[in-house]
Amino acid sequence: VNFGFTEEQQLLRRQIRRFLDDRCPLAEVRRLMETDAGYSQELWREMSGLAWVGLTVPEEFGGAGLGWVDLLIVLEETGRTLFPSPLIATTLASAALLRAGSESQQRRFLPALADGSAIGTLAIHDDPDTPGPGGITMRGTGAAGGLRVSGTKRVVMDPEAATLAIVGIRTGEAPEEIALALIDCSAPGVHAEAFPTMDRTKRLGNLTLTDVTTDREALLCSGPAAVRMLDVLESLGAVAVTGEAVGAAEGAHALTVVYARDRRQFGRPIGQYQGVKHPLAEMYVDIESFKSLVYFAAWAADREPAALPRAASCAKAYAAEAFARIGIDGVQLHGAVGYTDEFDIQLYLKRAKWVRPAFGDADHHYDRVATLGAL
């Protein structure tokens, strides 16, 4: 048993942290989140060059061939500084291709996703609040060798940045009659539209398909295999989101601890009052705990897939609930300045709004834990 990091992993953390501190401090994040694209293509290219974008893609497809534990280190750091980029969406698209794609699909699409020249996303559910196959309603109608689809995928991550989307298609009435297919976002009939979000560092919106035809080469999986893949992607998505939530929660916590040490009222630093120090201690307990949960889930993703669903759900359920509270308490402990746009703590409160529903909220994942735990 070793719940620790290797030298290489510690080096990776130092590198990414230095990169983000130097190149994208919060002032730059604030600038980027007001731009149309919402992220820096220049930084994305640099990150790709440092192999962080293709981190979990095998070397034979141009990636770094590392695992989800390593990815989590990167995500913790991007979360800590609220770094805006399509990293999670692209990584999940790669993960779907790696687990469900044919060899020719992997050869065709993975290298571009690994080197950052392509940006991927998941556009699986028409209704994102109905998880599993039930949320896929867009019907594919049937030409031989291809499916013609029209419909709107909602609350898609990074819809405008994405060049490649994995979409969910309903092929029949029975719940498992679904398929996952690859869509080129520049194809005719594909329209992306992002909408204003609470957390401006995260872009979300619709991907609308109008009479788009997918050929056999675009089909990733169908039927029960597609249902199983949905479950895997839900787990991996939950792990990725929780990984960023660990860093973001630590960022919010660190800001609040510093404020509590510096701010004086009634002649003492407010951090001396138990009414302030106890919530800060509770935040620490929660962050350390969902950090442990999510690292185990990442390890399971790499090494013990059977343990992944429960591990991912424990992590996401805990994080969604706790981080929401951390954002709110962080603002509250800052007092009136926490309410201002100028102080950064509010950015973290907004990040918690993105974390909560992404790949299932706390109730959803507690339900999953209950079912997996034989209830």
Next chain:
Amino acid sequence: MDFDLSPEEYAFRDEVRRFLDEHLPPADRRGPGFMEAWLRKVRERRWVGFGWPEEYGGGGASVMKQAILREEMTKRKAPPLGTCIMGLQWVGPAIIQYGTEAQKRRFIPDILDSKYQWCTGYSEPATGSDLAALQCKAVRDGDVYVVNGQKIWTSIAMWSKWMILLVRTTTQVENKHDGITCLLVEMDRPGIEVRPIRNMAGAEIFAEVFFDNVRVPADQRLGEEDDGWKVTVSALAHERSGISEVTSLMRTLEDVKALARMCVRHGRPALEDAAIRRRIARAETRIEAMRLNGLRFLTRQLRGEPLSSETSINKLHRAELEIELGELALELEGSRGQYTRGGPAAVAGGRWQQFALSWPEVVIGGGTPNIQKNIIAERILGLPKD
């Protein structure tokens, strides 16, 4: 990162499992001589004091093997490896670390053989959480210390032969942690009076202990005079990764699930109630977090780093869970949840009523949650002391 065991560790785990298959019959098939035989067998294997030095009769085992042994034993609901609970938990380790050679030879074998009980004389009426402010006094008189004062919340004082006692030997100190001395005292010395205190569950486990000119030989001092705080801290700091507590909570959770399967709530099976399912899952998630936190702490121990304040994380979780699981069980039982043991109407023999009245032993006994939060805030987050 690796959550697997090494081949040698797997082999040891299998050895423990085989031992349990052979020597641990189900609870209802354990004959009259079982406990004695059990204690003898685990002692023969040197599993009692498994991590203690071999020269004093311990097992000299690695941290990892100790954790495996504890986990396997708890999983199978095995009886304790010894009945001298406090001796095995902290008195023994403190004597090994600070005792004279004569003290080690005198006390360690008896603790390993569970010959008699030890109790812990730390808390006083005016000093609960603020332990270092203790007042019970000892004055040196030639070869003896003369002790006067009072202790309270001393668990099993009435059944103990020995006490590990903290006294104040110097009153004029700048720092209250100075001037404290640790003594090892026979409970039958003249001048000691024990008065049991009944707890809210109706049991008499802890007691008040009064000292009236009790004379204790100076060679029964543990560590240096006025330096007893160090001994206490090191004893309390024999912090463990808490893996057996996790296994025990898991077992309680399984029992709550079993209860939920047979209970009806608001006219429907309790398991159809989403709120109940989520509360159980939430508890399960916290226990899983404790397990993994424990593995992180264990990793630190394996790297030779001592554990300290971070173990407060799991103490806070445990405190919350001990209360929550009892409350959850009572809610599942509904109106009948009010009936206690001793009557025919209690659900499950009144087990959960007892459970729901017993959490203070853990939640308050090991340092209250508010104290744990102070520890985290001040020692880990660096917030100013209040």
